[in-house]
Amino acid sequence: MNRPKISQMEAYMIETLRTNNVTNEEMIQDVKEKDVSKWQKLNEKFDFEQLIVLAEKGFSSFEQAINEGYTVKFVTVNGLDRLLRLKFGKEPEKDYQRLQTGVLGLNIDTSSLEELKHMLSLNWKVEEDKSGVSVLLKGQGDFD
Template identity: 75%
Template sequence: MNRPKISQMEAYMIETLRTNGITNEEIIHDVKEKDVSKWKQINEKFDFEQLIVLAEKDFSAFEQVINEGYAVKFVTVGGLERLLRLKFQKEAGEDYQKLETGAKGLKLDEASFRDLEQMLSLNWKVEEDEQGISVLLKEQKDFV
């Protein structure tokens, strides 16, 4: 299944809301009502209005993002670390070894592994071995 693509920042906002107990239904409802002001208390640095803009482009795609998942257009190494923490509650040093080009030794259940694979942009390679999951930046020549 092809998941709708969103920005790394949009993914941060969605996962931050979820981490703070906001349900998918509440996200969809509040965005549909264009009332995201109460989320400011969760993270005052985020412009949650961006989620309204995203939904206005294609509301059914927005609902799919919230209910079924998404792919991130482009993920940086720092972005990977933040997404692992927000979406999967995984911390560098505890749950995986942080590398300059990604992460290794990550432990995820099968559903989360598939979710991670589908979520990451094309500049990432996700592999599994006996040490766990490795998520590494592809070399530039691999995806040009």
Template identity: 65%
Template sequence: MTRPKISLMEAYMIETMRVNGITNEEIIAGVKAKDVSGWKQINEKFDFEQLIALAEKDLAAFEKVIHDGYAVKFVTVGGLERLLSLKFGKEDGKDYQKQQAGVIDLNLDEPALNELKQILSLNWKVEDGAEGISVLLKDQKDFS
């Protein structure tokens, strides 16, 4: 199943709202009503209007993002760390070891690992080996 693609910032906004107790239904209702003003208190730096714009392009796709999940168009190393924290509650040094090109020794259960694989952009490789899970940037030659 292919998931709709969203930007890393849109993923941050959605996961930040979820971490702060906003339900999927509340996210959809706020976006449909074009009233995201109440979300500013969660993170004043986020432009939650971007979610309204995303929904206006294709409401059904937006609802699918919220209910069924998404893929991020492009994830950076810092973006990976932030997603691991927001979406999965994982911390560097406790649940994984940060590397220059990603993370190793990641502690995730099977459903969360499958979710992570669906979210990540094509510039990542995820391996589940004897040493644990590693999530590392692919070599540039892998794209040719």
């Protein structure tokens, strides 16, 4: 399945809504009605109107991103850290070791790992070993 590609900021917004118990159906309906003002209180810094703009580019792709998952076009190291917290509830030093080039020893279940692999942009390499999962920028770390 080809997942729709979205920006890192759009992923933050979607996962922030999910963290605040906004359902997929509510997200889709509110965006369809172009009424996202009630979300502003969830994060004052986000411009949730961007999700309306995303949907206007292709509503079926937007629905697919919400219901079936998405790939983030380009994920930074800080973006990886934030997505691990928002989407998977993982905390640095507790669930993984944070590096300048990614993370090591990530403790994550199989289905979440598969979702993470699908979400990440092509500049990341994900590997499993006895210490957990490592997610490193390609061209960095021990494996290239």
